[in-house]
Amino acid sequence: MQIEKAPELGLCFGVRRAMKLLKEEVRKHGEIETLGPVAHNHQLIEDLAKTGIKMVNNLDEVRCKTLAITTHGASPNILSSIKARKIQTIDVTCPIVAKAQAAAKNLVEAGFSLVIFGDARHSEVKGLLGWANNKGTAALNIEDLNTNITRGLLLGIISQTTQCQANFRNFCSALITSSASSLKEIRIINTLCLETQRRQEAAIKLAKNVELMIVVGGYNSANTKRLAEVCSPITETKFIERANEVNSSWLVNKNHIGITAGASTPDETIDRVISKLKLLSSSR
Ligand code: SF4
Known part of the structure; x- marks a missing residue:
């Protein structure tokens, strides 16, 4: 294997x-x-x-x-x-998050209503809303946005750093379609983290060539969840936090297994998962 x-x-x-x-x-x-x-x-x-x-x-x-x-x-x-x-x-604070905070602050100070594509319960997004002087709204779907905020003439859009590029594009496009006629200016600032994007692109590429993808990382990690989300439409995908969650039944009839891991997953955790897979495959 x-x-x-x-x-x-x-x-x-x-x-x-x-x-x-x-x-x-x-x-x-x-x-x-x-x-x-x-x-x-x-x-x-x-x-x-x-x-x-x-x-x-x-x-x-x-x-x-x-x-x-x-x-x-x-x-x-x-x-x-x-x-x-x-x-x-x-x-x-990660310098990439600090840049997103500055983007939120600058847009609001320039008179823009701010929309953040992201999970409003996540600590990074709560911080971004704070930097927008609480004059912003955050959501993952345009239906969940606070419409009072999107009714202004100037609209600024940024993203939680760890969101997926394609989803951010679709969100912006849906928001523009639904509100462009009433707006004077829309300013989109790409605040996505390239590290996260590169992990997602590499995971998608690998998922296309394997029979099973194992995504390793915290269940509460936004970027790790995203890795599982982008891989699961492509191939069978398992999302685990620790090596002891690997189940031998997953390996039945599998010859090629891909591994990816979130941006907060320690190297040792990935190594332990690989060792467990090797052990299980040698005993098959
Ligand atoms: S994933 Fe890492 S590099 Fe990217 S914004 Fe978060 S902490 Fe920074």
């Missing part, structure tokens, strides 16, 4: 950068906390906790001197609350 890894998979530069900065900081202070998960992956969070980098859910839980703003960023309101409490911070 052939096991083939997608040429682009696993930890992205934003998460690797964040982990490097946090590890440097924890070496200085012994222990630090992160406001929410650094990235949406349980193993990664567990591994960081062992080194003294622990997660808190809100500012009331903060006990350490230093609090980290995670790769997903935070809204200006949260940053002000942290400052008011005199908590020292280290900001590891």
